[in-house]
Structures are given as structure tokens and as C-alpha cells.
Amino acid sequence: MSKILTAAMAALLLGFAPQAHADLKDENLLMPMPTGFSEAYTAQDGGMHMSEFVPDGENVDDWSQMITRQVFQGLRKTDPDMLPKAMQGKWAQACPKGEGQKLTSAQENGYPVSIWMFTCPMNPAANRPETMWLKVISGADAHYLVQYAHRRPVTDKMVVSTMVFLKQVSVCDTRISAQACPAGM
Template sequence: MALFRRSSLLPLWLLLTASCAAVAMPPTKVSERLVMPPTPGYVALTESVNPSGSRVMQMVPTHQSAQNWTDMLSIHQVLDPSGQVPAPRQFLTPIEAGWLRACPGSTSTWLREGEEDGHRFALLMLTCPNNPATGKPEHAWLKGLQGAHSHYVVQKAFRYVPQREQTLEWMAWLRGTGLCRPRADGQCQTSVSAAPAR
């Protein structure tokens, strides 16, 4: 289940906040940047911002498409100008609940929670033996990150059961995904690091 597609098993509120609109991202009080390791061979399918400030980007390997994909990366940023950004588990829990309701026999596992470079995070694994919308198995790993004025969800989804090598590779990639506050020169300094996904 790609996090933001209508064939997804995820809650409607995520689908609604992912609706497209050609507007600029509202400014935030504290500048922060989502840092991710390189993803060679992946291309952007969509990148959009809606009027509420939610930003969505989806990427697939070059030989795949929105209609016919087996691997997908989704990045979702929700702006909260109030500064009352929920903890990662709090905003991942509705996603977990929607997945478990929509897919018979599905499972969820909270893999890790903690803090990286002063930002709280949580890592959630979801499995679905047979997505009713596609007739295929679906696995997803989601990393939630709590920023100063936004929360972020980075998801890697598979429409098959990933092999051990893929699991290790993408878990390392997710470990290397984090937030930083750019210095005056615009460069980020962060402790999270990982090899590029292949």
C-alpha cells in the first residue's frame, strides 16, 4: 500500500491531506531539512503541496509507474504552525489502525523509538498478506519524525515480500533518514548516515 494512493489501505485523512495544489509551502518559524541518503535509479512520480501546507513526494524505480509499481518511496510532511507537533507514535498510530482494519491477516510491529539529533522518531513495520485492492502482498516500513513545526512520514513500500538483503539495505537507508537545522551557510550537520539504497 503506497502511503498516499487511493488503492492504499490507509486512513482517509492521509489521502485528503495528500491532495494536490500548486501553492507555495508556508514559511516555518524554525528552518529544518529532511535529510535522506541517495536513491539511485528512483525517479519522482509526484511532488505536491496542498493549501494546508502538507507536502507529498512519491518515487519509484525508473522502470515502474504509478499504475504498475512494486517498490515505492513516499515522503509526507504536514505543517503545524502552532508548534504543537505530535509525537511520532501518535501520528503513526492512525496509519497503523487503518492498515490493520483494511487488510485481513495484517500485522504491525513497532521496531524502534527514540531521538536522533534532537528529534524524536519512531519506526513502524506493517505487513499485509493480500491487499484486497491489488490481490498482492504488501509490506511497508514507516519512519515518523517530529520536527519543530512539521511532522514527517517516510515510507518504503513493497508489493511483494522483501528478501533479507533488501530488508537490511532499506533499514539502513531509513536509519540514514533524519532532520537537521541548516547552519548559516545552508549546510546540514547530522549524525544520521547510511549507504545509498541500490
Template sequence: MIMNMLSIKPPGYKVAYQAKNDTAFALEMIPEKESLDQWTEMFSVHVIRNIGGESLTSFHSLMAAKWLDMCPCGSTEILERGHEQGHPTLLWVHKCAHGTYQGHPTGKPENTWFKALLSNGNVVVAQKAFKFEPSAEAVAFWLDFLRNLRVNPRLESLH
């Protein structure tokens, strides 16, 4: 089943935050029984407009550098490069054994899987974050979920 990034949310999730401005759109979802200030899992979609000729490789490099600033002991690994509907895609993971929140160590791991697509000068990023070490089954489920997501042209028009 091909999932539409806006018409479907992950099973058992609720919208916790949504914002839009001239350059970006963000939608964050968390499990129904969690709160935004105490989440342990999050699924989010971001649209970043007019990235000025950046490639997905340079976008990933920027994200990886920011991640390593937040978590010097962390790692980043590109899992797949591809194309969907004629647009380049990138799937990668950031892992951090000891996450931080607003510059303060949490003592908890944070692992985030990303799928990005570059289309018409915009980057669409879907990401799944865990503030714990997920099981192999959870990782497999979310990687399949991310792989099956397709960009809805309506999503790009939200800018």
C-alpha cells in the same frame, strides 16, 4: 553517510508524483522502469503540518488503525524509538499478506517500512513499500537507508 531527504533519491529511482497543499507535502519515487499505476516498489516522503499536539505514538496508532482497516489480516510492529537532532523518531513496519487497492483485493502482499520524525508540530514520514515479499537483503538495505535519513530543515519549510 547522512542522507538529506530531498537532495538524494534512492539509487535507480525516479520522482513519480509530487504534491503540496496548505497542510501537507508528498514526494513519491519508484524504480526507473516502473510506472505509477503499476509500481511494485515505492519510496516516499510526506510532511504533515500542524498535527495539533499529537505525539508519534498517537500518529503511529492512527496509521496502524487505518492499515488494519485496509488489511484486517495485517500486522504492525514498532521496530525502534529514538531521537535525532533533539526530535523524537519512530521506525515501524506494516505487513499485509493480501493487499488492497481502492478497496479491492489485489491478492498480493504489501509490506511498508516507515520512519517518522516529529519536529515543530510537523510530522515527516519516509516510507519504503513493497508489493511483494522482499528478500532479507532488501529489508536490511532499506532499514539502513531509513535509519540514515535525516530531516533537512529545508524539507520542513516546504509547507
């Protein structure tokens, strides 16, 4: 596992610019979408908005990779480790020998950020290994979670591409110059 964590940490140190978005107002979650992914599910429950994206031709019941975006409106300036810590026990219950661990915490564009990795050697529901990385950003208007999950054995290439993707996930605010959205948005 240390080789995987080393690759993840190296990828986190790389700098990548967020993708351009038009018509931004107030606080915004910026999340690029890898080529070949489509939205497969969306839901709203009160102030929680969730979207799941899978590779073209796959669905939310049978997928090889899944990106999940969750925005908890009104959950302001909370500990970015709060939800991942709550997930740890549930993950271990759902997957024998499964575990969740914090990889790092930082400030990005003035927002507290935490990145976690959850592993499951053999997901009983899918009968495949599953690894999920989670980036949590604590905003002034909302709490933001982006997950990138894979259902196959972990490789260095997977770790690097996932960390590159998560590095591009960010929050910005058109109202605050210190947390401004990238130019041209």
C-alpha cells in the same frame, strides 16, 4: 517474523551519514534517493507536502517499490507515534490479516523518532504481498514521515537495505547548533 525483526533491528544499529544537500536553511528533512528511483507523484494540501518515488519505468498505480515523503508543516513537536497508530486500524481494514507494529523509538540529532513496520500478506488491491516501513520524525517546524514499501515477499536483504535507507533519513536545523546540518551542506 522474528527473523525479519532481528534483521531490521541490526540494520538500525548501523551508523550511516546523511547525503549532502545544498542551500539548507532552517529545519530540513534529509532523504537520500536510491539509484534508479524517480518522482512519480507530488501533491500539496494546505501544510501537507507529499512526494512518491518509484523505480524508473514504474508508476504510482503499478509499482514494485515506493518511497513516500510527507511533510506536515506546522505540526510541531508531536508524538511520532500519533500517525502510525492512526494508520494501524486503516491498514488492518484494507488488508485481511494485515498489521502494523512499532519497531523502535529513539532520539536522532535531538529529534524524537519512531520506526514502524506494516505488513499485508496479500494486498487485495494489488494482488501481491506488501510490506511498508515508516520512519516518523517529530520536528520543531513540522512532522516528517518517510515510507519505504515493497510489493513482494519479505527477504533479509530487503529488510537490511530498507533499514539502511531509513537510517540515512534525518532532520537537521541550520539555526540550532545541537541539531546542526552535516558539514559541507
